[in-house]
Amino acid sequence: MYPDLYKGLKLRPKDLGCYDSPLIGFNGKIVFLKGQIELPVQTGSKVMEVNFIMVNAHSPYTAIVVRPWFHAMGDVPSTLHLKVKYLSGDQQSKVSVWSTEVVVGEARCKELKIVVIGTDEDNFFQVGVQLPPQEKEELVVFLRRNIDVFAWNAYEALRVDPNFIFHHLNVNPSAIPKKQSPQRSSKEHFDAVREEVTKLKRARAIKVVFYLEWLANIVDVKKKSGKWQVCVDFADLNKACPKDAFPMP
Template sequence: MEPPFKQRWTNQDMFFNEEDARGIRQPHNDPLVITLTIKWFNTKRILVDNGSSADIMYLPAFQQLKLDPGRLRPFDSPIFSLNGDRVYPKGMVMLKVTVGTYTKQLTHQLDFLVVDCPSSYNVIIGRPTLNRWKAATFTYYLKVKFPTEDGVGEVKGDQVLARECYQEVLATNENHTWTIEEEKEDKVEALEAVELVEGETAKMTRIGTTLSPEMRTKLIQFFKENLDVFAWSHKDMPGISRQVIQHELNVDPGRKPIKQRRRLFSPERSQAITDEVNKLL
């Protein structure tokens, strides 16, 4: 029995040939810059970047679309550029995006990280969206192709605009390939010491170094407002029942204690033993 239509179209063959190169000035090394419909607006200067692990919208584009800042959802993890720059996004926003032309087009709700830093581009489409579109990109032909219910859709890059953007990128030394740091189970996060009582170095705690500045400030303020829950020494824990925990020697109380002869050590070892005993005391 023939499979349903919606199962067939996702497996359409997508190929490129010399017809796709029509109108492209060769040779070239231009980036793939396209136009998409975002929230019913034709948005230009959109870079298709297979190296980016995030979909990015720069703050000026967010403002030009007249989006309410209240729509931003918190996003506390930093993103990193190729040269190691770390930026904390303003937040994440979900927007309706259409790619292609009727009837061979796709419309999805996509999540964008809103970033406040200079850029020649308005938006960067990275691997999350390209994978969702099941898209194939070809920089030689400056074209993106993707399967739809009505056949293979496509969107062609704007070579003139791509060169303008690229010249601006070179002039300002911009970074436009961003990655989100992936969490690893065996990764140990670096910590920083935070003094909770000014002038008292013994009263401090440690917090993670990857927190956003805003979250770091709020966390430290929270600790300072709740100093009474910290136990800096045994004196801060009076009244604890021995039923909770206590240390004891695993010996037979019916046996008479035997004092061993004192052992003699070299001066270096003797000093080391004394230092360790003083630490325990």
């Protein structure tokens, strides 16, 4: 269990019991644990007391459960589908690993109604038809009143202030920059690349750079729809970037 979940459950530090064994992280460093606590966990109609170990470290997850819990609950995890299936009475249910929403039986898609906002028919919202008429009307009025905060395509989205957050590549300083040999493309590929580059420049996602230290070729992949997906061969650059250790679910 990580601090975000522990604080969210409004648990106090004195609720933790003693736990002396250290934990070795994926990066090889020793993480000293804050303690352990026993909490009831409900999955469907089944409730079981589970011992959680409090780890005082940053993680994209709130908690991680291990195989003994799956065995005790009779669950079937799938790392491929990121789902956990369990038996609830005479029905088979499933729960997503990434959310707390439980889907029992077959999930049904709600009916949605398209509501056009403004004069452009391509700009619309989808509102559930199950909403009460008054609530639906208030929702549409609210959306129209705040129409200026929505971006209808990537080029209308505001840029993020670099003083708030920015991304940089963690390139190994000892790595030698590589320039891939240029490859000729057919006219069909060239037109697809030019169109994609124009879009990215309009969105200010890329800019022209001279005296390149790294040079990678463009790779075109044809989708099932018949359109071309433009990718970049970053194989050499990926090799020069150290891999970060991260916990697996």
